[in-house]
Amino acid sequence: MDYPKSVPGIGLVNGRFVDENPLSGTPGSLIPATWGNSVTQEILGVVQAAGLTPNEASNNQLLGALRSPALFQTAPQFDAGRTAATSEFVQRALGNYANARGISTSTQLTVADVGYAIGLGGNATFTVTLPDAATVPNGATISLHCRNSAPVTVASKTGSQISPQGAYLSSIVMNTGESANFIRESGTWTVYGTASLKYASSFSGMVGNPGYQKYPSGNIDQWGYGTTDANGEVYVTFPISFPTAFVSVVATHVGGDGAMVIMISGSASQQGCRLKVRDAHASVSAGWGVTYFAKGY
Template sequence: MDYPKNVPSVGLVNGRFVDEDPVAGTPGSLIPATWGNSVTQEILNVVQAAGITPNETSNNQLLAALRSPALFMTAAQFDNSRLAATTEFVQRALGSHTSARGVLSATQLSLADVGCSIGLGGNAAYTVTLPDAAAAPSGATISLHCRNSAPVTVASLTGTQISPQGAALNSIVMNNGESANFVRESGVWVVYGTAGLKYSSSFAAQINSPGYQRLPSGLILQWVVGASDIAGNMSLSLPMRFPSAILGGIANEANPAGWSASNATVWALDLGASTPTVAVARVRNIDPTGIKPSSGISGRILVWGY
C-alpha cells in the first residue's frame, strides 16, 4: 500500500495529499477510486482474517480484529522462527510449567509432556519412560516429583540417555519425596534435583555387607561383619580405604541370640590397631568360668573416618 503517486493529476505535494487553498488558488488533492478501494480492501482483509463479518455502520471492527486471537496464533511448541510470540507461547517456553498432571502406573512420556510438572503417585513400583532425547530440542525440560510409597524407575526410551551427576545410565530410581528436572542437553536427559544426589560421587555408597557411605563433608561410614580368632580379636578388611584415617567406631555382637543366662560377650573397637584399610575389634566372653577370649564369635564393626 502506498500513496497514488503514479496517478496523473492526483494533486499530491511531495508525495502526500494536501487541502485546497482558495487564497492561493491551489486545488486540493484528488483521491482516485482505485486507491480508495485499495485502502478499504486492506482494512477488510484484516477484519475478515479475524473472522469478523464487515459491517458498514461499525467503526471499531479493525480494532476488534487486531485484538482478536484469530490474528495472533500461538506457534508450535518448539518453534524457533522469527514469528511474533504470543504471551501464551512465552509463558509456555520461559515461565511457569505449561501444565501439571499425575501418573499412577507405567507410563510412556512424549514430547507433549515437555514443560509439564508430573507427580508420580501410587503405592506400587512402576516405570516411567522419558521421550527419546534425540527428538527433543535442547533445553526441553520435564519435571517429576515422587509421591509414591514405592520406588519409581525413570528409564530412557533407548540407550543410556539419562545423566545424573555426569554418569551415563539407562535408568534412575526416584524414591518418595525426591524431585528431578530432566533437561535435554547435548543429546541426553541431564538430571537436576534431589533424585540425582545419590548418583553423585560425594554420596557414593555400597549398600551391602560389607558396605560404606560417603558424605559431601568428606566423612565416610563403613561397616563389616566377621568372627573372632582364637585370641578374641577380629581384624576385617574395609570395603574402601579411608583417604586419611579412622576417627572412631563401635563393635558389637552380630548374633546375640547365642547368649544365655550364664554367658555374654563384651566388644570394643581397637582404634590404635586399626588402619585406613583394616578395622580391629576385641571380644571377651563372660561365663561362669571367668572372662576369656574366644574364637568364632560373630561380630559387627561400624567405623567412621575421612
C-alpha cells in the same frame, strides 16, 4: 503500501497529503481512486482474515480483527519461527508448566508430555519410560515428582539416554518424596533435582552390611561385621579405602556377656583395622561377633 507518489498532479507536498488553503489559493491534495481502493483493501484483508464480514456501517472492525483469536494463532510447540507469540505460547514456553497430571501405572511418555508436571502416585512399583530424546528439541523438559510409597523406575526408551550427575544410564530409581526435572541436552535426558543426588560421587554409598556413605564435605562413614579368631581378635576390612585418612572406629561385641572391644594400637590404616575382644574375666574366644562403625575422609 505507501503514499501515491508515482501518480502525477495530485498535489502531494513532500510526499504527503495537504489540505486546501483558501488564503493562498493552494488546492488540497487529490486522492486517486486506485490508492483509496488499495488502502481499503489492505484493511479489508485483515478484517476478512479474522473471519469477520465487512460492514460499511462499522468503524471498529479492524480493531476487532486485531483482537480476534482467529487472526493470532498459537504456534505449534517448539516452534522457533519469527511469528508473533501469543500469551498462550509464552505461558507454555516460559511461564508455568503447560499442564499437570498424575500416573500410577507403567506409562510410555510422549512428546505431548513435554512441559508437564507429572505426579507419580500409587503404592506399587512401576516404570515410566521417557520419550526418545532424539524426538524432542534441546531444552524440552518433563518434571516428575514421586509420591508413590514404592520405588518408581524411570527408563530410557532407547539406550542410555538418562544422565544424572554426569553418568549415562538406561534408568534411574525415584523414591517417595524425590523430584526430578528431565531436560533434553545434546541427545540425553539430563536429570536435575533430589532424585539425582544419590548418583553423585559426593553422595554415593552402599546399602547393607557392610556398607558406607559419603558426604559432600568429604567425610565417609563405614560399617560392617566380623568374627573373632582363637585369639579373640578380628581384622575388619573396610568396604572402601578411606581416600585420605582413617579417623576412628567404634566397635561392639554381639552377645550378652558384656565383653569389651578395643582397637589394637597401630593396626589401623585407610583399608581396615584389627579389633580385640575380651570378656569381664579377660577370656578370649573364637567366633564372637563384632560390629564396627568407622569414620574417615
